[in-house]
Amino acid sequence: MxxxxxxxxxxxxxxxxxxxxxxxxxxxxxxxxxxxxxxxxxxxxxxxxxxxxxxxxxxxxxxxxxxxxxxxxxxxxxxxxxxxxxxxxxxxxxxxxxxxxxxxxxxxxxxxxxxxxxxxxxxxxxxxxxxxxxxxxxxxxxxxxxxxxxxxxxxxxxxxxxxxxxxxxIFPTGWQAAVQCDIQPEDTVAVWGCGPVGQMAIRSAVLLGARQVIAIDRMPERLSMAQAGGAIPIDFSAESVVERLNELTHGKGPEKCIDAVGMEAHATATLDSIYDAVKQTVMLETDRPHVLREMMYVCRPAGVLSVPGVYGGVLDKVPFGMAMNKGLTIRTGQxxxxxxxxxxxxxxxxxxxxxxxxxxxxxxxxxxxxxxxxxxxxxxxxxxxxxxx
Known part of the structure; x- marks a missing residue:
């Protein structure tokens, strides 16, 4: 064969x-x-x-x-x-x-x-x-x-x-990512990555009744597909994700955040992404966790981080103290x-x-x-x- x-x-x-x-x-x-x-x-x-x-x-x-x-x-x-x-x-x-x-x-x-x-x-x-x-x-x-x-x-x-x-x-993966968020009718759900899993997570969050779904990516065709599915698009190459999320949530941050990117985040203009690229090149780090760091920072206290994105090994400079002190729940898994x-x-x-x-x-x-x-x-x-x- x-x-x-x-x-x-x-x-x-x-x-x-x-x-x-x-x-x-x-x-x-x-x-x-x-x-x-x-x-x-x-x-x-x-x-x-x-x-x-x-x-x-x-x-x-x-x-x-x-x-x-x-x-x-x-x-x-x-x-x-x-x-x-x-x-x-x-x-x-x-x-x-x-x-x-x-x-x-x-x-x-x-x-x-x-x-x-x-x-x-x-x-x-x-x-x-x-x-x-x-x-x-x-x-x-x-x-x-x-x-x-x-x-x-x-x-x-x-x-x-x-x-x-x-x-x-990808459909049950996006669905599980949304279910893990325990979405309530008043929730804002932010989804990082508008590839196939992100697209399914966006539509799943809409089906599960989120008040507002926000899609974060840099590819116009992916953002357009996400918008057609009911999401508000953010192009991270053209605007600040943190500022835009605060604007859309009246300064409080999204209650639920989904990482549909995983280990190969493509942010290039931030200090942490440059750091990740260098450490990965010299094999001192396996994954580039820019999205995880950003979610921990922007998520509303007592919120949920859902991670369907694949991670393969060792992450560096992940602000776990931030997640702990904000009382964030992290749910992951294949x-x-x-x-x-x-x-x-x-x-x-x-x-x-x-x-x-x-x-x-x-x-x-x-x-x-x-x-x-x-x-x-x-x-x-x-x-x-x-x-x-």
Missing amino acids: RALVWHGKHDIRCDSVPDPRIEQPRDAIIRVTSCAICGSDLHLYDNVIPGMERGDIMGHETMGVVEEVGPDCQGLKRGDRVVIPFTITCGECEQCRRGNFSVCERSNRNKGLGDKAFGHTTAGLFGYTHLTGGYPGGQAEYLRVPFADRTHIKVPESLTDEQVLFLSD THVKRWTDDLLRRIEQGQIDPSFVITHRIGLAEGPAMYKTFRDKQDSCIKVVIRP
Whole structure:
């Protein structure tokens, strides 16, 4: 089969690789009908998250049709149409029973690495480093799904691939980011980053009844999309984020703040961003946490910071004393996808939201390597890429 394969920093290739096969009784093999490039994949493209190995297959936003099932894979059959969550879940461990699917205790087959890196292992993830299991990803013609009886979302034929594909990651990720804020009708919610997750977080905050949603970015097409979804845009390259937020909140700051940027913040004109760039270059810091610092500063006392943006390692000069003294609540985590998808699928079916609004580019696998660079460099107004293998 063909797949998009990691060969090193900024080196993704469309290679021929062996077809996946059933390895465990609860496995299934999916013929991929649609997949996507995620902003999180760019951290791997830039090689800023450890644990990738040459030859790893990329991708964790995938859907398709079941081709084969293992003998113990209950509830799935050949021909079923499914979306595959990026988090692999056994459905039986203590964390899964509590609905904490992104920290499944059994699905990371490299548990020793996970324990060493994080103190305790987290769930296995598709296409996302050997720290989370080293599982082949879904930017391919076929995908092996471990624990497939639990790691799937059945979708109706009445909905298109593009309407449901993002149930695999970015829609529940944006939704969880907003839910973690405990949004009240009088709240202002500020969202840093108007990429795909930020766009979903913005619309989720609107659906959850926020009084005012504010979108912070510097790309005109992303700010325009956010504004179309009900947000007030702030272009951080043209105006002061702090001053504008104070103006919009009568000097009190937003009650709820969402970091949909993560470890590669692109602020360039501030002292802390220059400091981060230097320290990252000499490998004394792994992440650039400008957005976290700014959120801690602007958030209203007793507010909430929700962090769906991916962080990979060690941060420097994060003003934790500021967060503590202001009484801020910080909520983070990879997404517990299956916790949210029944509700979100219902909302799609009822027409409350069509997640396909975020798609700007549609390509085949062979165009994938070039599109990684286009997406990473924010060229051609690229916001979300869907691949049809």
